Amino acid sequence: xxxxxxxxxxxxxxxxxxxxxxxxxxxxxxxxxxxxxxxxxxxxxxxxxxxxxxxxxxxxxxxxxxxxxxxxxxxxxxxxxxxxxxxxxxxxxxxxxxxxxxxxxxxxxxxxxxxxxxxxxxxxxxxxxxxxxxxxxxxxxxxxxxxxxxxxxxxxxxxxxxxxxxxxxxxx
Ligand code: IMP
Ligand code: MG
Numbered sequence: 048x049x050x051x052x053x054x055x056x057x058x059x060x061x062x063x064x065x066x067x068x069x070x071x072x073x074x075x076x077x078x079x080x081x082x083x084x085x086x087x088x089x090x091x092x093x094x095x096x097x098x099x100x101x102x103x104x105x106x107x108x109x110x111x112x113x114x115x116x117x118x119x120x121x122x123x124x125x126x127x128x129x130x131x132x133x134x135x136x137x138x139x140x141x142x143x144x145x146x147x148x149x150x151x152x153x154x155x156x157x158x159x160x161x162x163x164x165x166x167x168x169x170x171x172x173x174x175x176x177x178x179x180x181x182x183x184x185x186x187x188x189x190x191x192x193x194x195x196x197x198x199x200x201x202x203x204x205x206x207x208x209x210x211x212x213x214x215x216x217x218x219x
Pocket of ligand 1: 083086121144145146147148149150151152153196197198199203204205
């Protein structure tokens, strides 16, 4: 399958630094970044390093969710794999995912973190596909808004391929 390059490394890096500035405008020095696995692993790694020169010192946690369904479509039936990280209680949380599509994943993760005592949750997605939204959830901070295309690269997979690509592309 051919990957068509959509946003190159420089474009992605620039947007990640923009997002870091937006995070710094709304969070105090101490807060918690919760990344959703696996798709957000590269984004979180770059985002937290971009926060350091801005004077922020987040804790970093990850939550792994699984969604039953086809390879390209989230079923809306989301499950937690493993445990919710300890120490969410009373924390301000930046919830980070690679892509917000139907919104079911963010909706599930938000209620999970609220049940575990999060004081405030701000959602951040590198890529937003607003035309696909089903759940009543907003992506507060967004890197790139795209139409209904299938994205890969920069941590994001198609059938576990392409996560390693340093840029964002599409496959059809
Ligand atoms: P949602 O629950 O429908 O919002 O889907 C969010 C999750 O679906 C993301 O964490 C991705 O793992 C996956 N996803 C949605 N769109 C894409 C895509 O274009 N490429 C790869 N994964 C996607
Ligand atoms: Mg995902």
